[in-house]
Amino acid sequence: MxxxxxxxxxxxxxxxxxxxxxxxxxxxxxxxxxxxxxxxxxxxxxxxxxxxxDKVQVAIFLCSDGSTAAGCATGPATPEQQDNLGKLLESPAVAQYVNDFQFESKDDAYKHFKEQFSNSPIVDSVTPDQLPASFRINMKDPEKYQIISETFSSQAGVETVIDQRQLLxxxxxxxxxxxxxxxxxxxxxxxxxxxxxxxxxxxxxxxxxxxxxxxxxxxxxxxxxxxxxxxxxxxxxxxxxxxxxxxxxxxxxxxxxxxxxxxxxxxxxxxxxxxxxxxxxxxxxxxxxxxxxxxxxxxxxxxx
Amino acid sequence: MIRFENVTKVYDQKARPALDSINLEIDRGEFAFLVGASGSGKSTFLRLVLKEDRASSGAVYVAGQNVANISSWRVPRLRRGIGVVFQDFRLLPQKTVFANVAFAMQVIGKSRSVIRDTVPEVLKTVGLEGKENRLPHELSGGEQQRVAIARAVVNRPGILLADEPTGNLDPTTSMGIMGVLDKINQNGTTVVMATHDDDIVNEMRKRVVELRNGVIIRDEAKALYTSMIPIVGQSRRLRDASGREPEPAAVPAAGTGADARAAGEGQL
Incomplete structure (x- = not known):
């Protein structure tokens, strides 16, 4: 009631x-x-x-034609420099932080670029030469980016090391x-x-x-x-x-x-x-x- | 049933108290008139009984219980034992007579079947059979006051307080209302009625408690609205002589019926 x-x-x-x-x-x-x-x-x-x-990578960009960075004074990265970097990545000091890595050549970079900007007229004015080759590294622990950066920034033929996480x-x-x-x-x-x-x-x-x-x-x-x-x-x-x-x-x-x-x-x-x-x-x-x-x-x- | 022990109520420190050291006892089943000019303290008296206000000093007992000791969540229980009737009826205009009376039972959680049984019975007591479905504005003032009385007593309170219940009614209707109140009183309910209506008081010949400026100046059984001698000057003289304390012989404070009558006759 x-x-x-x-x-x-x-x-x-x-x-x-x-x-x-x-x-x-x-x-x-x-x-x-x-x-x-x-x-x-x-x-x-x-x-x-x-x-x-899970997906972000650390990218080590190699010197290309137009690079102005200090490490690129000698011009585009040579195949030797590229091999050295590859070996360094496999060395125990670095490998313990790295899950795996791929090399992305200028042509690969061009292909990805075309995919990504397929709707944009900018694609027509870009050639593979203008794009830098890079190592794409999947880190075991993304927080350890600093170690990779310190190790590779000073290497010959490296233009820059970028942590994609920072973009995010x-x-x-x-x-x-x-x-x-x-x-x-x-x-x-x-x-x-x-x-x-x-x-x-x-x-x-x-x-x-x-x-x-x-x-x-x-x-x-x-x-x-x-x-x-x-x-x-x-x-x-x-x-x-x-x-x-x-x-x-x-x-x-x-x-x-x-x-x-x-x-x-x-x-x-x-x-x-x-x-x-x-x-x-x-x-x-x-x-x-x-x-x-x-x-x-x-x-x-x-x-x- | 209601006992005031040395009760003082001060609203404003600078002004005189609304009630000044009141001692009064109203017994179970009694019918008492509370008379006095506006501002004499009648309403304050009723408010203290209902615990609408706290006494500044002294103790108010209702049904043997000191109201100061009733915790706030138990005040509703105190009020269930007290019915109240006002000059302005205070009915709910959208509700029928039946619903107005039933409202008082609904809000305290009475079951529907109890309400169905009790309300017609109470309406019959106040003389409103057959008018259950009227709305308040379709009733005369006297009938509206009967509805208000029915609402006040439907929960069978031990005390009925009436604050000038006939103030808005003509003399004939008023006498009808008094008949209802008398009937309720004879069923065992203590009735305290504040009023200005001298005809009614003189007709009823019940106990009269007269207040002036917060002081009881007269308490007589089977009394008239005014006593025969001009008590105005006398009481003023008494108070002048002895401060605030009225002289017991002339102004019996908590008189039983016999005392009061004796004192009243003494004055006569």
């Missing part, structure tokens, strides 16, 4: 306060979408780390910055949501002060009087959180899974299913927001 009564009270409260409830839903929706977006970016970063860190790190730092921005926007929106929930509950308590006054007089317990108000805010916040989760799922499904993965087929994007693990967190956050702000409001405006 009491439960039924509380539910009926919630229903009438939501109906009476519809416009405020809708605004609470929207504000929590937007704020939690930003929170979720930050979460999604972090998921994406982890995903890419897992995917790329740059991308990740951009993504991290983006998720920070998302979190700060979310922070502002969450403050809005808390204040709006507080205002809504105040209005709701005011419009029902007659009922609550009578409830107090006839000795209704604190729970029966306050629960409908708290649950009103919680329900609105949960709806907002559910909308936010659905939006994130849709973004992952249609934008990442559809559009972006077609544009960048070799990039590992998070799947739509993965975004669903954010949903419970968002809903939990919504409940917490509404619960805390309504408790604080009721303490001031609905004494029992």
């Amino acid at each position: 009491r439960l039924q009564f509380v539910l009926a009270e919630i229903g009438s409260g939501l109906r009476r306060n519809l416009s405020m409830v809708v605004s609470v839903i929207l504000v929590t929706f937007v704020s939690l979408t930003f929170v979720g977006a930050a979460g999604m970016l972090q998921l994406q970063i982890n995903q890419m780390k897992g995917y790329w860190y 790190e740059r991308l990740f730092s951009v993504m991290n910055a983006a998720s920070l921005v998302a979190v700060s926007v979310a922070g502002v929106m969450i403050v809005c949501a808390i204040l709006l929930i507080a205002t809504t509950i105040r209005l709701s308590a005011f419009s029902r002060r007659r009922e609550t006054g009578i409830m107090r007089l006839v000795g209704a317990s604190k729970v029966v009087i306050q629960l409908p108000f708290i649950l009103e805010g919680v329900i609105a916040a949960v709806i907002g959180a559910a909308l936010a989760s659905a939006t994130l799922w849709a973004v992952a499904h249609f934008f990442l899974g559809g559009y972006l993965s077609q544009q960048y087929p070799d990039t590992a994007f998070i799947s739509a299913a993965q975004t669903l693990i954010l949903a419970p967190a968002l809903i939990g956050l919504g409940v917490l927001l509404a619960g805390v702000s309504s408790l604080l409001t009721l303490r001031r405006y609905l004494r029992v």
Whole structure:
């Protein structure tokens, strides 16, 4: 009976306060979408780390015709220098860090280049001679890049040693910055949501002060009087959180899974299913927001 | 049933107390009028009984329990034992008569079958059979007050507090309401009624407790709204003579019926 009564009270409260409830839903929706977006970016970063860190290589570029580096003063790398580098890679001092390595000749490099930029007119103006030959090294431990770099940078015929991971790190730092921005926007929106929930509950308590006054007089317990108000805010916040989760799922499904993965087929994007693990967190956050702000409001405006 | 021991209530340190060292006992099953001008402390008295406010000093006992010792989460239980009726009825306008009375049972978790049985019975007690499905605005003022009384007593409280229940009603209707309150009193409920209505007090001939400026200046059994002698000047003189403390013989503070009557007759 009491439960039924509380539910009926919630229903009438939501109906009476519809416009405020809708605004609470929207504000929590937007704020939690930003929170979720930050979460999604972090998921994406982890995903890419897992995917790329196995594949990234350290590349030792050999001197070619146009090289201006100090080590290339003697002109393009000779076949001897190339052999020396190969031997050095196989030597025990270096081999313990190396999983395996391949040599990529100028022609191989040209072939890869053509594949990679097949849509671009730049392909027509590039010849195999302009591209450097390179050793591609798969490291046992990508963190040990420094050792390879120190060993090979000073070798004759080496133009430069590049850790592809550093390219990724740059991308990740951009993504991290983006998720920070998302979190700060979310922070502002969450403050809005808390204040709006507080205002809504105040209005709701005011419009029902007659009922609550009578409830107090006839000795209704604190729970029966306050629960409908708290649950009103919680329900609105949960709806907002559910909308936010659905939006994130849709973004992952249609934008990442559809559009972006077609544009960048070799990039590992998070799947739509993965975004669903954010949903419970968002809903939990919504409940917490509404619960805390309504408790604080009721303490001031609905004494029992 | 209700006992005030040396109760003082101060709202504002600079102003005079709303209640000043009140000693009063109202027994189980008694019917007492609380009379006095606006600001004399009647409403404060009722609020203290309900634990809407805390006494600044002294102790308020309701049903043998010091309300100061009731923790906040048990205050609802205290209030279930007290029905309250107001001048402005305070009905819920969208609810029918039945639903208004049932509301008081719903919110404390009474089962639907109990509500179905009890509400018509109580409506009959207050003389509203056949009007269960009316809305408050379809009723006369007197009928609305009967609904409010039904709501106040539907949970069978031991005490009924009425704060000027006839303030908005004409004399004939008021007498009808008094009949209802008297009937409830005869069923064993202690009734405390604050009022300005001299006709009613004179008609009922119940105990009268008169407050002025937070002090009990008269407590008589089967009394009239005003005593025969001009008590205004006398009490002022008494207070001037002995500070705030009224003289017990002239103004019996916590008089039992006999004491009060004796004192009242003494004044006569």
